[in-house]
Amino acid sequence: MRRQRMHRKQQSLELSTTERAPQANSPSEAHHPDATSGPVRWNRSFIMHRVFELARFVITGTFAAVLNVLIVMFLTERVGLHYLVSVGVCFVTVTFVSFWMNRSWTFRKRDPGAGGDLARYLCTTFVQMGLSVIALSICVEVLHIPYPIAMLLLSAAFVPVTYLLHRRWSFRLRWFGQHQ
Numbered sequence: 001m002r003r004q005r006m007h008r009k010q011q012s013l014e015l016s017t018t019e020r021a022p023q024a025n026s027p028s029e030a031h032h033p034d035a036t037s038g039p040v041r042w043n044r045s046f047i048m049h050r051v052f053e054l055a056r057f058v059i060t061g062t063f064a065a066v067l068n069v070l071i072v073m074f075l076t077e078r079v080g081l082h083y084l085v086s087v088g089v090c091f092v093t094v095t096f097v098s099f100w101m102n103r104s105w106t107f108r109k110r111d112p113g114a115g116g117d118l119a120r121y122l123c124t125t126f127v128q129m130g131l132s133v134i135a136l137s138i139c140v141e142v143l144h145i146p147y148p149i150a151m152l153l154l155s156a157a158f159v160p161v162t163y164l165l166h167r168r169w170s171f172r173l174r175w176f177g178q179h180q
Contacts (some may be wrong), residue, residue: 056106057163064098065155069148076147083140083147084133091129095122107171121170128158 068090075086099121103109109117132154139150167173 053106054163057102057166058159060098060101060106061155061159061162063101064094065152067097068094068155069151072151073148084137087133087136087151088129091125091132095125098125102166103171107167107173109171109173117171120172121166124162124165124170128162132158 068087071090071093072083072086075081075089076083079086081089099118102121103114103117132151135154136147136150139145139154140147143150145153
């Protein structure tokens with residue numbers, strides 16, 4: 001009886017029996033939660049996987065943002081660089097830490113192709129850096145928000161977009177359980 005209820009519940013959460021994910025292309029993909037075959041399902045496991053992935057992304061982003069602010073404050077306050085120059089220097093450094101953490105821990109991608117992932121990640125990050133520098137200068141120069149606070153606010157504002165961009169484009173992961 002209990003199995004029947006669980007089976008019915010699972011069937012009701014199924015999106016479509018016609019949506020099938022491709023088979024994994026490598027052994028590392030076979031164990032990745034996004035490399036499933038069969039129907040895509042909105043079951044508890046799928047939802048929890050995405051929630052924990054998003055939590056890992058936020059933790060990684062928070063670590064990177066705090067590291068970013070600390071380095072920028074050091075370069076600005078101790079070394080004497082202009083805060084926008086410090087942001088540029090820091091962005092390059094923290095980007096590689098962020099990439100490694102997102103690829104290996106957040107999205108748990110272990111297959112070959114890190115070079116392509118890094119190239120796409122850098123493109124995304126440098127576009128974000130340009131937008132951040134413009135927004136940061138407006139926050140500091142026009143709105144008179146202290147640059148460390150403005151940096152943290154802007155980092156938080158970029159989270160939803162960067163999560164989707166990095167997941168789908170930088171690391172080539174699809175939302176419904178498929179690698180490209």
